[in-house]
Amino acid sequence: MLSEDLPGPRHRVEPADRSARPTSPQRQALADRVYESIKAMVMDHEIAPGARVGIEALSRDLQVSPTPVREALARLESDGLVVKRSQAGYRATELLTPQDLEELFEMRLLLEPKAAALAAGNASEEQLDQLEQIVEDMRFRPGSGSRYAEYREFAVLDQRFHNTLAEAAGRPLLADAVERLHSHLHIFRLSSIPGAGEQTLAEHERIVRAVLRRIPDRTAEAMTEHLERSLERQRSRQETPSSG
Secondary structure (H helix, E strand, O other), X not given: OOOOOOOOOOOOOOOOOOOOOOOHHHHHHHHHHHHHHHHHHHXXXXXXXXXXXXXXXXXXXXXXXXXXXXXXXXXXXXXXXXXXXXXXXXXXXXXXXXXXXXXXXHHHXXXXXXXXHHXXXXXXXXXXXXXHHHHHHHOOOOOOOOXXXXXXXXXXXXXHHHXXXXXOOOOHHHHHHHHHHHHHHHHHOOOOOOOHHXXXXXXXXHHHHHHHOOOHHHHHHHHHHHHHHHHHHHHHHHHOOOOO
């Protein structure tokens, strides 16, 4: 699946004059678009779990040179969506198990309520503004869809919300641990759940209200409730998987 921003199959992204190299911002924009396109393929299972990810094939499909494809795969490896094996190239990671999901949320429940409580006491005015803005931006993005591209922006903002809140705790090691745990959610290829976007937004709003009032206990409770409900939604999804 090609990103909307990627050129169509009849057009190459390289300049006609090969001596005119793209500027650094142009190259970064291309790298980002290729990354998002391949990520969407993995999230939507167009590249199946465990399947080999061919650089040359992706380069042809996306009508780009192999370089941005390699860069995208390196980023996806850090996301946990692909793995590189010696002499075997890249493969999409296998789906993790329901027990793995339970353990991941168990760790999140240990760390994120504590981080949220600390944020209530330590967040700067700038960080409070950021949290409010993220929630406001989420209000105007689709929280679900049959394809990753439809709810990608909502998912990105969701992760940004949790990371920003953890950073506001003022504990760098704790913030780093929260960010790593949240990034692991990619490995589960968690597709959207109809109606979950509205629930997630409402839960985020409750967390922000508690942070703004500087009430650590209430902030921790709101985060705990959010994570427990999120886990319940994922359990329900696994019991009745979507057709996508």
